[in-house]
Amino acid sequence: MxxxxxxxxxxxxxxxxxxxxxxxxxxxxxxxxxxxxxxxxxxxxxxxxxxxxxxxxxxxxxxxxxxxxxxxxxxxxxxxxxxxxxxxxxxxxxxxxxxxxxxxxxxxxxxxxxxxxxxxxxxxxxxxxxxxxxxxxxxxxxxxxxxxxxxxxxxxxxxxxxxxxxxxxxxxxxxxxxxxxxxxxxGVGNAISRAIAYVSENLGEPLAIDDLAERAGMSRAVFHRKFKSATAMSPIQFVKTMRLNTAAMKISEGATISQAAMDVGYLSPSQFSREFKRLYGQTPRQWSEALTTLPS
CATH class of the missing domain: 2.60.120.280 (Regulatory protein AraC)
Structure with a gap:
């Protein structure tokens, strides 16, 4: 065997x-x-x-x-x-x-x-x-x-x-x-890894790209280039996708839509719904309702 x-x-x-x-x-x-x-x-x-x-x-x-x-x-x-x-x-x-x-x-x-x-x-x-x-x-x-x-x-x-x-x-x-x-x-000294770890740990807080670049010890332009090379996404796109994916997971685990949005830093329910639909093709409510049709 x-x-x-x-x-x-x-x-x-x-x-x-x-x-x-x-x-x-x-x-x-x-x-x-x-x-x-x-x-x-x-x-x-x-x-x-x-x-x-x-x-x-x-x-x-x-x-x-x-x-x-x-x-x-x-x-x-x-x-x-x-x-x-x-x-x-x-x-x-x-x-x-x-x-x-x-x-x-x-x-x-x-x-x-x-x-x-x-x-x-x-x-x-x-x-x-x-x-x-x-x-x-x-x-x-x-x-x-x-x-x-x-x-x-x-x-x-x-x-x-x-x-x-x-x-x-x-x-x-x-x-x-x-x-x-x-x-x-x-490896040690990987500034992009450290920046991503910071984003992951602070999704509910304001996240400015200039601040992330400063934490990484880079100019905004260099940080943007290296970040996209490492993750295939721009820093702004990455932060937005992390927030929306995390919110979607929270909704699937039973959180309300408004609570999930607030937990990941969205203060405007309409902005959350608009960006969620742009990424997933459904509003948060439509996506939540579709979850009930998936195998448990």
Whole structure:
């Protein structure tokens, strides 16, 4: 039996409903989907999503990405995404693993690797994008993921070894196919990463682009150019999309439309409704009502 077969069976055994299932390992969740769900607005925090079977799709600023079994998505920043499981079914279930990436630990490990590594992969060099990247599972990644997930069935081992095995998995990401991309995103001195973290933590407050540029130590023009290169969006577009995606998520979780708008910094309900419809093609109320028709 291959590593992926073992991982798939483990996920299947521990998930009895669609959605995320806690593993008892901090930041590590299993997920299953047997219902087809179109892309919906979400906000990805720094994470890795590894698929053992089935396929997922994500859209970022109009660009659609589809990834399937034995592939993983790495998102090192807080990013406004649209994600769905349009091909999932009972006959073709989606099984996967969601792993939060701790920025501090990833940065420490990235610096350690850069300080000691003399033969690092350079395949990603030349790309400044920090948004998302897809990669195929290689043997070190599959082995590290299996070793991490085997802790789910071993409570004593889990309490003792979880941190070490997470670090091992982080290491395979930073040394693997997208290693240069991940090391660049988590490396020290990445001013764009810091600016995005600040936006994510302060969505309900006024956010001026000049202030973000100053925090990054750049002129407005340089900040705009580097930000768009990293995220595929202008700073203004990014802030607006983060706010609207976060509000959409809050509405889907039961918040009222007015409360969701206020939580992400909108003082004018009409402006919120207008910008929401411009982005999603529906008013907040129409979108909220459409949620009831999706599989639970």
């Amino acid at each position: 291959t590593h992926i077969d073992t991982i798939t069976l483990l996920i299947e055994r521990h998930t009895d409903a669609d959605g995320l299932t806690e593993t008892g390992i901090e930041g590590v969740k299993l997920f299953r989907a047997v219902d087809s769900v179109p892309c919906q607005p979400v906000v990805y925090e720094p994470c890795l999503i590894a698929l053992a079977s089935g396929a997922k799709e994500v859209a970022l600023d109009g660009t659609r990405h589809v990834y399937s079994s034995k592939q993983y998505l790495c998102c090192p920043l807080s990013m406004p995404i649209q994600a769905g499981t349009s091909t999932a079914s009972a006959e073709n279930p989606l099984y996967g693993v969601y792993i939060s990436l701790n920025p501090r630990k990833m940065t420490e490990l990235a610096v350690e690797i850069e300080n000691h590594g003399s033969a690092l992969r350079k395949s990603d060099e030349g790309s400044n994008s920090l948004a998302i990247r897809l990669a195929d599972w290689d043997d070190p990644f599959a082995e590290a993921l299996l070793r991490l997930l085997q802790l789910v069935d071993a409570p004593v081992d889990k309490s003792v070894l979880a941190d070490a095995r997470l670090r091992e998995l982080y290491y395979t990401i930073l040394r693997g196919e997208i290693g240069a991309f991940a090391r660049n995103a988590f």
